[in-house]
Amino acid sequence: MRPVSVVGIGSIPIQKENPLSLGEMGVMAGRQALEDAGVEMLDAVYASNMLGSELQNQKHIAAMIASGLGQVGVEAIQVDATSASGAAALRAAYLSVASGAVDFAMAVGVEKMGGTDSATPVLARGLDQETERGETMVSMNARVMQMYIDANRNRVPIEKLLEGFAHFAVNSHANGAKNESALLRKPITLEDAMASKTIHAPLRLADCSPICDGAAAVILASSEMAKSFTDLPVQLLASSCSTDRFSVASRKDPLSLSASRHSAEKAFRQSGLTPNAIDFFEIHDAFSIMAVLSLEACGFAERGSGWEAGINGSIYPTGNLPLSTFGGLKSRGHPVGATALYQACEIVRQLKGQAGANQIKASTGMMQSIGGAGTTILTHIFGL
């Protein structure tokens, strides 16, 4: 496989409800990425979107965006891994360029979830409808969070665990407050987070990411070609995907988040990096329990101690593994099909020193994207 780099990125501000259509939003992000790259014609467009068929009656999202971008004749395919769809599109673009089949590939994600009550039941279709019918992503994550509390309550007071979880929201809100494109731009205190209303016990509002509209895009090229298009190409050092048993109840150990572990292991192997070499982590903090479990599964924290990473400060911008540096899913927002492409754009901005008020010092960044309740997990590692 030939090395692959990012030559352009684009993302539009996340809003509760964007007045543009699904197609217009995707085209806007894609056009930004084309302008950023200075590329006129693509070879392929891989698009991600989870809810457009149900909420906007629109399928065929990749062809729609490619056509809207004037990329007539281009390959265009939609890629789906529910809430990790953006990462699946990124991986499709990666494989097409790495294989040599394609020179310039765009991964573009778009989602319009705001202004309707329908998002929650449609999101739940990512769960196993033969054994988990009636569950939602909220109820399922509450269940997993309760398992985590039960597994650790003998050695750690529950209030301490909840304080640990709350730090993830505090960090994300602090970072999102500095990000002009974030949905939630209000910093919150630890007390705010711990006092936020219960959504589905033990999940509180501070543990859950918001429903919103957004679109983001990344253009990949071979690292050799990338040199002609950007002075500072960011290399995509690893791309991987792994899955767990479909229904949570059928997993031997739901708290091990095995798809996260396998996916991270594959990515570390491919990049030749160890967890210690990762400077920051755009984590899938759709629910704080998923962020805690990911830290443990990826080798950034011991089993049962991921919650401590907030308390000891390591997840904050000055810590040893900053998380969600632009606000993460929790504060920047989680327009599901687009989310992972926001993560990718943010990593590129950090590595290029273009992160403005959110800038940290970093030469490697990792992102992880979770589809369903830990079912499908993709890891990508970028570096200079």
Add this chain to the structure above:
Amino acid sequence: MRPVSVVGIGSIPIQKENPLSLGEMGVMAGRQALEDAGVEMLDAVYASNMLGSELQNQKHIAAMIASGLGQVGVEAIQVDATSASGAAALRAAYLSVASGAVDFAMAVGVEKMGGTDSATPVLARGLDQETERGETMVSMNARVMQMYIDANRNRVPIEKLLEGFAHFAVNSHANGAKNESALLRKPITLEDAMASKTIHAPLRLADCSPICDGAAAVILASSEMAKSFTDLPVQLLASSCSTDRFSVASRKDPLSLSASRHSAEKAFRQSGLTPNAIDFFEIHDAFSIMAVLSLEACGFAERGSGWEAGINGSIYPTGNLPLSTFGGLKSRGHPVGATALYQACEIVRQLKGQAGANQIKASTGMMQSIGGAGTTILTHIFGL
């Protein structure tokens, strides 16, 4: 890119309504392919399905099937190009193996459309909802067929054109009658086809493929590895995808089916073959107009003369370019997300001499798969 071959195939009989669940159907086809290949563990599963979220409330099809097959930890991603989704999954599997990222990849498609009135409106979401709202796949194909008639009526009597279209149905039904897995197993005469009831003028029943349930799977490996798994590996010589402008009205020349032409040109270039070297063609005869336009776009017939290929007999099993050798979408059936994987299985059976009553003499076979009204088109060429 390394050469890629097919090491296993599986498909279940197409039924009006299959009593199995979506997951069970996909797993059954996948298991057949694993047994055919003699492979136990896959590296990746790329799944295609168009309507499961709307008709079965189920998303996350790739993870569901991978889990059902006991392939825990495997990469699993769903791929979508509406009615060409199966071909998009095949291409994803191809790129993953060709790149070297993956050794064994399955493309598996499944669709349950029978027993509901909801399939038609959901299928229409593959059209542009900003400019084509209210159209269905039937109304849009009727419109394109009328354009074709209008473009040619000055030099050919309409009845002659319609007779040409009818031959496509006669051929598909004759071939489907011999295929135990086909949905429609009754041969029809030219008179039957021409007298069939009007669905949406000028489309008659004989011009339209049926709604049904099905699942099919193909396992790919590098051609080097394939030698260890099968005595007669069928090579996947080319895989390509192209798109047209999204809305039919925005195309300069809707009858040129430019995505078909571009996709075929790319595939011929990749394989080093010319149209003359193709022994048979599993064509996307969801509507006979699409089959006629594809023949012209791929270079198998002159512009405006594709309809003659039925009358002069070239599309029949004894002709110089047999089409739909197992009945095609029209008679074998068109369970949309699975259709292209049926096409792939059928080509492999033909090339391996395992086509039974449907056997023709062939060493190369081509398939084309159409998403929307000619919007996204993929071409694959297989050879010994």
